[in-house]
Amino acid sequence: MANRAIWGALVVLLVIAAAYASFFIAPTENSMGEIQRIFYLHAASGWAGMTAFFVCFVANIFYVLRRKQKYDWMGVSAAEVGLAFTTVLLITGPIWAHPVWGIWWTWDARLTSTFILWMLYIAYLLLRGMVEEPDRRALLSAVFGIFAFIDVPLVFGAIRWWRTQHPQPVIMGGPGSGLEPTMRNVFFFSVLAMHALMVLLLSERYRLEKTRDEFLEVQREAEAG
Amino acid sequence: MKNLDSIFAAYALGWGVFFVFYLSVARRTSALRGEIERLKNSRGK
Numbered sequence: 004m005a006n007r008a009i010w011g012a013l014v015v016l017l018v019i020a021a022a023y024a025s026f027f028i029a030p031t032e033n034s035m036g037e038i039q040r041i042f043y044l045h046a047a048s049g050w051a052g053m054t055a056f057f058v059c060f061v062a063n064i065f066y067v068l069r070r071k072q073k074y075d076w077m078g079v080s081a082a083e084v085g086l087a088f089t090t091v092l093l094i095t096g097p098i099w100a101h102p103v104w105g106i107w108w109t110w111d112a113r114l115t116s117t118f119i120l121w122m123l124y125i126a127y128l129l130l131r132g133m134v135e136e137p138d139r140r141a142l143l144s145a146v147f148g149i150f151a152f153i154d155v156p157l158v159f160g161a162i163r164w165w166r167t168q169h170p171q172p173v174i175m176g177g178p179g180s181g182l183e184p185t186m187r188n189v190f191f192f193s194v195l196a197m198h199a200l201m202v203l204l205l206s207e208r209y210r211l212e213k214t215r216d217e218f219l220e221v222q223r224e225a226e227a228g
Numbered sequence: 229m230k231n232l233d234s235i236f237a238a239y240a241l242g243w244g245v246f247f248v249f250y251l252s253v254a255r256r257t258s259a260l261r262g263e264i265e266r267l268k269n270s271r272g273k
Binding site: 036038084087098099 | 237267
């Protein structure tokens with residue numbers, strides 16, 4: 004309990020420090036101005052969300068191969084956490100886009116593939132809600148989760164393979180791309196903070212699945228006599 | 229600072245989503261803990 008509280012406090016401090024760096028340490032971008040500061044929350048949330056979906060994907064593969072409950076718990080936990088981060092990505096994107104592009108949204112390859120990703124993981128959670136038998140639910144959702152992850156490389160590649168309204172990549176974007184050194188440091192610090200938050204939320208969500216299992220066990224015992 | 233309202237809205241909504249998610253997980257866990265205690269107590273009687 005004490006360890007969880009300390010870990011939680013550290014993560015909160017890290018997120019506050021990342022926000023401080025985004026507002027007061029990162030320089031103002033020349034063409035977009037102050038609004039570009041949304042980038043540090045927007046892109047870092049996107050990266051943490053994709054990592055969570057990768058964890059979900061790996062857990063789904065392990066479940067299909069080994070049929071252990073803990074992989075199902077990790078799969079659903081990572082899907083929910085990834086969905087929370089992708090929701091932040093989809094909220095902050097239009098708020099940043101509106102003053103810069105003059106529109107809130109456009110159906111380009113990056114935005115569309117991200118929206119589809121968000122819908123796929125909502126479908127993953129809805130699917131779990133529709134199947135009552137636990138083993139069948141775990142297997143069906145694991146198979147669905149493996150296929151849903153196919154969209155993640157598409158989201159990554161969309162701004163590299165096609166012309167999009169969304170800006171071209173500034174990280175891993177090839178020659179001519181990149182960030183000013185202080186901006187890059189603040190960005191990677193924000194990525195670290197968002198990943199720490201993702202791990203915290205994931206561990207709390209996994210704990211919920213363990214508690215649910217404990218509840219079902221006690222319920223079974225109570226019903227048996 | 230231009231567009232300060234948009235920056236504030238983005239950060240407030242972003243942190244809001246994380247906070248609401250954390251709260252929902254904590255409440256669901258706490259409700260289950262309560263149910264476990266209730267079942268254990270009813271068995272003990």
